[in-house]
Amino acid sequence: MTKLSVNINKIATLRNARGHNRPDVLQVARDCERFGAQGITVHPRPDERHIRYQDVRDLKRIVTTELNVEGNPTPDFINLVREVRPEQVTLVPDAPDAITSNAGWDTIEHQIYLLGVVTELKALGCRVSIFLDPNPAMVKAAVGTGTDRIELYTEAYAQQFHADPAAAIAPYRTAAILAQELGIGLNAGHDLDMDNLAYLKQNLPGLAEVSIGHALICDALYFGLENTIQLYRRQLL
Numbered sequence: 496m497t498k499l500s501v502n503i504n505k506i507a508t509l510r511n512a513r514g515h516n517r518p519d520v521l522q523v524a525r526d527c528e529r530f531g532a533q534g535i536t537v538h539p540r541p542d543e544r545h546i547r548y549q550d551v552r553d554l555k556r557i558v559t560t561e562l563n564v565e566g567n568p569t570p571d572f573i574n575l576v577r578e579v580r581p582e583q584v585t586l587v588p589d590a591p592d593a594i595t596s597n598a599g600w601d602t603i604e605h606q607i608y609l610l611g612v613v614t615e616l617k618a619l620g621c622r623v624s625i626f627l628d629p630n631p632a633m634v635k636a637a638v639g640t641g642t643d644r645i646e647l648y649t650e651a652y653a654q655q656f657h658a659d660p661a662a663a664i665a666p667y668r669t670a671a672i673l674a675q676e677l678g679i680g681l682n683a684g685h686d687l688d689m690d691n692l693a694y695l696k697q698n699l700p701g702l703a704e705v706s707i708g709h710a711l712i713c714d715a716l717y718f719g720l721e722n723t724i725q726l727y728r729r730q731l732l
């Protein structure tokens with residue numbers, strides 16, 4: 496089974512536009528779970544432009560599925576994770592000024608650093624996932640970091656999907672099979688949507704979880720949050 500973790504960053508973007516508490520990020524997280532989300536993902540960025548560190552603390556109290564916290568393991572981020580201890584931490588090498596995540600880790604160059612971070616987070620009881628491009632050398636080197644899972648960065652897949660789905664999925668399928676052979680769990684995310692999700696699921700063996708935010712929240716404007724979560728879940732059957 497592939498789980499759907501709903502990324503609620505964009506709910507916080509909307510809330511922050513007015514400085515009040517509408518929409519209420521915590522209530523939306525509860526409702527996402529009630530509507531079928533099997534996890535809640537957030538990516539607090541250093542400028543707190545959407546999810547704030549306090550949101551992460553509050554979400555940990557109310558999320559009943561799994562809380563997945565994504566981010567670059569800066570000292571502030573690590574301190575937050577030490578305090579909150581989410582079920583899963585996804586390490587993403589994003590620059591503070593990046594508009595959104597735009598690359599996976601170089602697990603060869605940063606292997607020793609990642610090993611230290613992963614070891615600490617696992618000792619806290621968190622499952623750890625490392626955001627990666629579908630590059631076999633990076634998947635192989637991820638083993639040396641001790642990570643539980645990798646999250647394949649799917650922007651390139653999403654971009655190529657409509658023009659040539661077979662070519663778009665090929666490197667991801669190779670990476671997924673390799674991860675399985677190496678005994679690493681597999682997640683995927685970024686720019687997944689209602690069009691490209693089922694094909695991804697069908698072609699990636701062992702896909703444990705997808706985290707989806709931007710497109711899902713956009714679709715919810717038209718279809719409503721409950722219908723949209725159910726529609727996305729159906730793509731994963």
Ligand SMILES: CC(=O)[C@@H](O)[C@H](O)COP(=O)(O)O
Nearest residue numbers: 504538565587595596684685
């Ligand atoms: C790690 C990842 O892929 C991101 O997609 C992310 O969580 C989205 O972040 P933004 O909502 O800030 O674009």
Ligand SMILES: NCC(=O)COP(=O)(O)O
Nearest residue numbers: 502684685686706708709
């Ligand atoms: N890890 C990816 C994620 O949480 C959501 O990415 P997106 O759907 O907002 O592109």
